[in-house]
Amino acid sequence: MNETRRAATRITAAFADAGVTGQLHALDIDSGTAVSVAAAQPAPTASLHKVCLLATLYREAAAGRIDRTRQIEIPASARTPGLSGIALMRDAVRLSLRDLATLVVAVSDNAAADILWHEVGLDTVNRTMAALGLTETVAVHTMADIGDLLRTERDALTDPAAPNGASALDPARTNRSTPRELAALFAAIWRDEVCPGELGAELRALLGGQAWSHRLASGFPFDDVLVSGKTATLPTLRHEAGVVEYPDGGRYAVAVFTRAASTAVILPAADAVVGTAARLAVDALRAR
Template identity: 40%
Template sequence: MIEERLGAVFAAAGAEGRLHAVDVDGPCPPEPMGRGGGAGAGRRQGPEAGSGRGYGVGLGADDPVVIASVFKVLLVLEFARQVSAGQLDPRERVRIRAEHRLGGWGTAGCADDAELSLRDLAFFALSVSDNTAADLLMERVGLDTVRMLAAELGLAATRLTGGPRQVLEAMLAEVGARDETEFAAVYPALTAGQVGRLSVLDPARTNASTPRDITRLLRLIWCDLAGPADACAFVRDLMARQVFRHRLVSGFPDEASVAAKTGTLPGLHIEAGVVTYPDGGRYAVAVFARTPDLATSRTGTDAAIGRAARIAVDHLRTV
C-alpha cells in the first residue's frame, strides 16, 4: 500500500513522517466566505468539496503537527489581501534595528540597521524564511487577522499562537536563557528529553496544523480561492522564489517546478508546496518529518522528504 511505502521511506531515514498530497485541479475545496468573500465566485465545485477527505494521498494526514515557518504562508497571504483591499501600502518603509533582529537568514542576521518596504519584508519572509521580516510584518498585519484568515479558509485544525518572536521567547524562557547567545551556550548541554519538552515542539502549545489543512491552504491559493487573484498570485510568486532546494525539490525531475516553504526546528524538518509538471499537472504536498536527534540539518531526512513527496505525487499521476 502507498502508506506503507511512504512510512518505509521515513523509517529508512530514521524519521517519523506525516504527509498529505492532492491534485490541485481535482475536486475543489469550498469557496471561502467572509472578509474578501467572492474571490472564487462562479468556480464549479467538484464532489466531496466540503472536507476534502476521500481523495489525495496521506500518511497521518489528520495528525496535529508543528508548522514552524510554514505559518509565514498564511501571514504573507493576509498581508497581500490587505494590500489588495487598499488597507496597506506595500511601499511603506520599515526600519530594522538591533532590537528587532532574531537571528537567522536575511535581515534577521544583519549586523547593521536596514530599511525595507513592507513588500520586501514579505519577500524575505518567504524566500529566505527571514524571522525578523516575518515578525515585523506580523506587527503590521496583526496576529488576530491572520487567525481570522485561517478560520475563514476552513483550516479548522490550524492554530496560531504567535510569530517568530513569541516562539523564540518561549524557547529562551523554558531553558532559562536571557538571550540567543546564552541559549546557544546552554542548548548543547540539554538532554533530548529536555529539548523534546519545549513548547515549540508540541502541536498543542505552538503554531500547529495538519498536513491536510496545509494542502487545503495551498490549493485555495493556487485556485485563486484564498482571496483576490492578485493576492494569491503574489504568494505563489514568492514561494516560487524560495532559495532552499534541499527538500521537496530533491525528489522531482528538473522539468518540474516547485514553489514551497520550509520549516525547521530542532528535530523537525518540514516543507509544503506545489509541484507543477510541464503537462500542467499541479500537486500540493505537505511533508512533516520528526527525528529523535535534535539536529536542524539532516541530509538524509531532507532527501526522504523529497522521495516521499515524489512517491505520493507519482501515485496521484497514475490513479
C-alpha cells in the same frame, strides 16, 4: 490495494528508513484526489506558519485594508535574531511590506516575518485561516516568541524525560496545523481562493522564490517541473509544504512534516525524505 494506498505504505517505509516519524498530505489541486499519511494529526508549524501570515497579508491587501507597497524604515537595532535576511544586516534598511514578504520566503527571514506579524496581527491571521475553513491552523507565537521558548527550554529539548517537554515542539502550546490543512492552503492559493488576479499571481510568484532545494524540491530534479514552497525547521522537526507543477498542467499541493529523535542540526536523510515522500505521493496521483 489501489495506487494511493500503495503509495502511503511506501511513504511510511521511507520515513522509517530515514529515522523519522512522518506525516504527509498530497492533493491533486484540480481533481481533489489525495494521498495521506497521518495527515489530520496536528504538529508544530514553526516557519510554515509564515505562509499563513503571507496569505493573510495578500488577502488583506485584496480587501483594501493593507497597502503591500508601503515602505517601512527598519533600524539596525531591535530586530528578531535569525540566521538570514535583515537580521544579519548592520545598517538601517527601508523595505515595502511585499519585499519583506519576499525575504520571508526566499531565506525564511525571521526578522522580516516578525515585522509583518506586527503589521498584520496574530488574530487577523487566525481569523483568515478560519474563514478559509482551516480550523486546525492556529497562530500563538511570533518568531521571536519561538526563539525565546527555545532558549528558555533548552533542557527540555535534549531530555526526553523532561516533565512537560518543550512548548515550542508541542502543538497544543505553539503555532500548529496539519499536513491536510497546509496542503489545502497551498491549493487555495493556486486556485485564486485566497486572493484573485494580480495579487494571487504575485503571492504565487513569491512562494516560488525560496532558496532552499534540499527538501521538497529534491524529489523533483527536472528543469521543467516547478516547485514552490516553504520549509520549517526546529530541533527534531523538518517540514516543507508547497506546490509541484508539471509541464502537462498537473498541479499538486504537498505538505510533509517530519520529526527525528535526534536534535542534531545536520541530518541529511531526514531532509531528503521530504522530497522522496513527496515524489512517491505525486507519482501515485499522476498514475491515476
